[in-house]
Each structure stands twice: as structure tokens, then as C-alpha cells.
Amino acid sequence: MYVLHDSRLSGNAWKVRILLSQLGLPFRRVSYVLPEGRTRTPEFLAKNPVGKVPMLELPSGEALFESNAILCHLAEGTPFLPEGLDRARVLQWMFFDQSEALKALAGARFWIGIAKKPEEKAAEIPVWHAAGNKALGILDGHLAARDFLVGERYTIADLANFPYVAMAHEGGFDMARYPNVTAWIDRIRAQPGHVPLIQDDAKGVV
Amino acid sequence: MYVLHDSRLSGNAWKVRILLSQLGLPFRRVSYVLPEGRTRTPEFLAKNPVGKVPMLELPSGEALFESNAILCHLAEGTPFLPEGLDRARVLQWMFFDQSEALKALAGARFWIGIAKKPEEKAAEIPVWHAAGNKALGILDGHLAARDFLVGERYTIADLANFPYVAMAHEGGFDMARYPNVTAWIDRIRAQPGHVPLIQDDAKGVV
Numbered sequence: 001m002y003v004l005h006d007s008r009l010s011g012n013a014w015k016v017r018i019l020l021s022q023l024g025l026p027f028r029r030v031s032y033v034l035p036e037g038r039t040r041t042p043e044f045l046a047k048n049p050v051g052k053v054p055m056l057e058l059p060s061g062e063a064l065f066e067s068n069a070i071l072c073h074l075a076e077g078t079p080f081l082p083e084g085l086d087r088a089r090v091l092q093w094m095f096f097d098q099s100e101a102l103k104a105l106a107g108a109r110f111w112i113g114i115a116k117k118p119e120e121k122a123a124e125i126p127v128w129h130a131a132g133n134k135a136l137g138i139l140d141g142h143l144a145a146r147d148f149l150v151g152e153r154y155t156i157a158d159l160a161n162f163p164y165v166a167m168a169h170e171g172g173f174d175m176a177r178y179p180n181v182t183a184w185i186d187r188i189r190a191q192p193g194h195v196p197l198i199q200d201d202a203k204g205v206v
Numbered sequence: 207m208y209v210l211h212d213s214r215l216s217g218n219a220w221k222v223r224i225l226l227s228q229l230g231l232p233f234r235r236v237s238y239v240l241p242e243g244r245t246r247t248p249e250f251l252a253k254n255p256v257g258k259v260p261m262l263e264l265p266s267g268e269a270l271f272e273s274n275a276i277l278c279h280l281a282e283g284t285p286f287l288p289e290g291l292d293r294a295r296v297l298q299w300m301f302f303d304q305s306e307a308l309k310a311l312a313g314a315r316f317w318i319g320i321a322k323k324p325e326e327k328a329a330e331i332p333v334w335h336a337a338g339n340k341a342l343g344i345l346d347g348h349l350a351a352r353d354f355l356v357g358e359r360y361t362i363a364d365l366a367n368f369p370y371v372a373m374a375h376e377g378g379f380d381m382a383r384y385p386n387v388t389a390w391i392d393r394i395r396a397q398p399g400h401v402p403l404i405q406d407d408a409k410g411v412v
Contacts, residue, residue, distance in 0.1 A: 049344045050306060064294055066301035073294035088270055088279035095272035098304040100256060123329055138255045 002027035003057035005044075007034050009114060011106065011163030012067035013054035014197050018159060019074050022193035068094045071156040080156045089150040093157035096135075097164075104132035105164040108171025125172075132168065136178050139165065143180035147187060154191050162188045163197070208233035209263035211250075213240050215320060217312065217369030218273035219260035220403050224365060225280050228399035274300045277362040286362050295356040299363035302341075303370075310338035311370040314377025331378075338374065342384050345371065349386035353393060360397050368394045369403070 002020065004027050006013030020027050032038050032053060040051045047063035048055045055065045056074075064070050071094070075081035081090060108128040111121045118125055139161065142149065149157040166185045169175050175182050188194070208226065210233050212219030226233050238244050238259060246257045253269035254261045261271045262279075270276050277300070281287035287296060314334040317327045324331055345367065348355065355363040372391045375381050381388050394400070 049347055050302065058291075060291075062291060064298055066298045066305065068301050069294055069298035072297050073291075076293075085264075085266075085268060085279075087282075088275055091278050092270055092272045092275035095274050095301075095304055096256065098301055099272065099308070102305070103309070141255055 001059060003030060004028070005030045005032065005039070005048075005055040005057070006053045007032045008198070010053055011167060011197075012102075014163045015067055015159050016054045016056060016070050016074075017199075018162075018193070018195055019071055019080065019156065021195045022080070022191065023074060023078065024193075025074070068098060068156075068160050071160060075156045079153070080159070082151060082155060086151045086155075090155050090157040093149045094160040096138075097160045100138070101132065101135035101161060102164050104128040104130075104135065105168045105171060105173070108132060108173070109164065109167050110171075112172050113167075113170030129172065132171070132173055133177075136165065136168065136173065136175075136181060139184075140178040140180045143184050147184070154188070158184070158188055167197075207265060209236060210234070211236045211238065211245070211254075211261040211263070212259045213238050214404070216259055217373060217403075218308075220369045221273055221365050222260045222262060222276050222280075223405075224368075224399070224401055225277055225286065225362065227401045228286070228397065229280060229284065230399075231280070274304060274362075274366050277366060281362045285359065286365070288357060288361065292357045292361075296361050296363040299355045300366040302344075303366045306344070307338070307341035307367060308370055310334040310336075310341065311374045311377060311379070314338060314379070315370065315373050316377075318378050319373075319376030335378065338377070338379055339383075342371065342374065342379065342381075342387060345390075346384040346386045349390050353390070360394070364390070364394055373403075 002025055004013065004016055004020065006017065006029060008031055017029075034053075038044065039053060045051055047057070048065040050065055052065070054067050054070060055063055056070045057063050064073060072081060081087065104127075107121070108125060111125065112118045146152060148154050149161065162185070165181060166188070208231055210219065210222055210226065212223065212235060214237055223235075240259075244250065245259060251257055253263070254271040256271055258271070260273050260276060261269055262276045263269050270279060278287060287293065310333075313327070314331060317331065318324045352358060354360050355367065368391070371387060372394070
């Protein structure tokens with residue numbers, strides 16, 4: 001049985017839950033309230049020295065961290081991770097998520113939408129908004145001529161980018177500027193097996 | 207023939223040049239002086255909407271961006287990118303490079319070591335130093351018991367993390383605190399086919 005260590009509002013953990021659902025893989029969920037520091041204990045750090053969620057324990061007992069690496073591992077051998085040049089393009093957009101989009105979108109969402117203390121990050125928020133709007137603009141341009149990021153079908157490239165883009169409005173991003181992105185968000189939400197961020201009633205939740 | 211679009215001091219482009227050398231793949235190099243804006247032209251953006259180097263044009267004419275995706279594509283089918291759980295671990299450390307290490311190490315290196323204008327980033331530098339020291343500490347702990355990041359052999363996980371870690375001292379990081387990392391840097395530099403950052407006399411350089 002897979003064991004997913006996550007937290008209730010983490011977009012990076014959400015993407016793993018979506019894929020586990022879409023692959024029909026049963027899992028046990030261990031959710032943390034992050035301010036409690038339980039991802040910084042010696043026991044947790046021995047499995048994941050970064051001290052963050054998500055972390056996936058495999059049926060073998062081995063632990064994997066970094067959400068996009070977890071997606072690649074789970075999707076190997078399935079249509080969610082194609083072969084050849086399309087695989088390179090899937091990885092390209094997955095690294096784009098981490099290098100260009102995530103920090104800006106997630107930072108603004110956390111301080112504006114969740115903590116509701118934007119004044120504590122008054123210097124960072126304009127930087128996050130500039131970087132996030134650049135990333136959203138790139139995605140919008142790329143999606144102008146296609147339904148999905150790679151190869152005209154849903155892959156883990158879409159899934160990797162989906163959570164923080166879908167929640168970007170919580171961080172003050174005006175999504176009306178990105179109609180191709182918002183149409184793509186709707187397409188991702190319509191995929192078979194998709195699950196919402198909040199699913200505390202779902203089977204398997206601790 | 208591969209065409210690598212890079213810049214002289216880019217660590218992300220350096221990692222691609224190292225792998226091309228280690229795989230024995232001939233390539234033509236197109237180097238940009240980044241302030242000239244030639245990676246923001248319509249022609250460049252049509253191939254890579256992020257407008258950054260490195261970008262690799264494949265023999266087919268297709269273009270790939272995101273340095274770590276380029277490494278994965280080139281290394282597919284070689285010992286530099288193993289199969290199975292080791293592949294998941296390679297990707298885990300490659301995503302770690304982008305999500306935890308790179309921005310902090312590269313930001314400090316650029317403003318302190320290259321631009322030499324740390325006063326312009328007085329607010330960011332302590333943040334970069336804290337995040338970079340956390341990342342270096344994680345790598346140092348992981349390397350305490352092993353010679354390479356994954357599976358006791360050199361892979362693109364090592365190569366992905368190498369450039370900005372090897373140049374971190376330029377950003378004011380005290381590498382004496384990380385003896386396992388500095389020994390690992392020496393091991394990476396000793397790999398067959400390794401090339402230095404500056405190689406303007408090398409064959410194939412524009």
C-alpha cells in the first residue's frame with residue numbers, strides 16, 4: 001500500500017492524490033498540520049531531508065520526495081508519461097512548473113489567500129506577481145493552439161502545472177487575462193478520476 | 207547536429223555542455239551576451255517562450271528548453287539515467303536542484319560574484335543565503351554516506367546539481383562547512399569527459 005504524506009492545502013500534494021486516483025492505486029493518507037513541525041522530526045527527515053510534503057512511501061517501504069518526481073515514478077509505463085520526444089517535452093513543462101511558475105504562484109496564494117497577511121510580504125508580492133504573470137502568459141500562449149501542454153493529450157505535464165495555476169486567483173492573479181489557461185483548467189478538472197483539493201470525506205483519509 | 211544556445215557564465219548551460227561532451231555528441235554552440243536581449247526576440251521566443259538559455263536544438267530541428275529536461279532527453283538509454291527506482295531518485299534530486307537549491311545559489315552568485323552589486327539585493331541576499339545553506343546542508347548530509355547522489359554512480363542527478371553548487375562560493379557561501387559536498391565536487395570534476403565552465407578555445411565554440 002502506498003502511504004502519501006501530505007497537508008490539506010498543499011497543491012504539490014494535491015497533484016499526487018489526483019494521479020493516484022487516476023491510476024486506481026489505493027493509498028493511505030497521512031495529513032500534517034504544517035505549523036506543528038511534524039515534518040521536521042528526526043523520523044521524517046530520515047525519510048525526506050527536505051522536511052516537506054508531499055512524500056510518498058512506496059509499497060516496498062522506500063520513500064520518495066519532490067512531487068514531480070513522484071508523478072514520474074507513478075506514471076512510468078502509462079499514457080500519462082509518453083516515450084520519446086514527447087517525454088522530453090513533458091519533463092520540460094514539469095521543470096518549468098518548478099523553475100518558473102510554482103514559487104511565484106504559491107507564494108502569492110499563501111500570503112494573500114491563506115495566511116491573509118500580505119503586509120508581511122509587501123516586498124515579495126510584486127515580484128511574485130510579475131513572475132507569476134510571466135509564467136501564466138507563457139502557458140496561455142502555448143495553450144492558444146493546443147488543448148494540453150504536450151502531444152494533444154492529458155499527461156503529467158498538465159497535472160504538474162495544474163494545482164497552483166488553478167489556485168492562482170487566490171493569490172490575486174487576474175485569470176480573465178488568460179482565457180486559454182482557464183479553458184485548460186476546466187479540461188483538467190474534467191479528466192476521469194480527478195479529485196478536488198478538499199476531500200476530507202474521501203476513503204482512505206486519516 | 208545539435209545546436210546549444212547558451213551563455214558564457216550560465217551554470218544551467220554548463221551542465222548541458224558537460225553531458226554533450228561525456229556522451230561524445232558533437233554540437234554547435236551559439237553563445238549570447240544576455241543583456242543584449244537576443245533571447246527575447248520573436249525568433250527565439252518562438253522556439254523557447256521562456257526566453258532563457260540553455261536551449262538545445264535537436265538534429266530534427268525541434269527545440270527543447272529547461273536544462274534538466276535536456277539532460278534527461280540526452281541521457282535516455284545511457285547509464286547516466288538509470289531505470290526503476292533509481293530513475294525516480296535521479297529525478298527527485300533533479301527537481302530538488304530546481305525547487306530548493308538553484309534560485310538561492312545562483313541569485314547570490316550573480317549579484318555578489320558577477321554583477322558585484324550586492325547592495326541592490328540587500329533584502330534578498332540573506333534569504334538566498336538561508337535557503338542555499340539549507341540546500342547545501344541537505345546535500346552534505348546525503349553525501350555523508352555515499353559518493354554520488356543516487357546509486358553509487360555518477361548520474362545526471364549529480365550533474366544537474368553540480369554547477370551552482372560548485373560555484374556557490376562566488377555567492378559568499380562558506381563551503382568549508384560542507385566537506386562532503388566539496389569532496390563530491392572534486393569527484394564530479396574528475397569524471398571522464400568533464401569540461402570546465404570557460405572553454406572558449408574548445409572545438410565547436412562560436
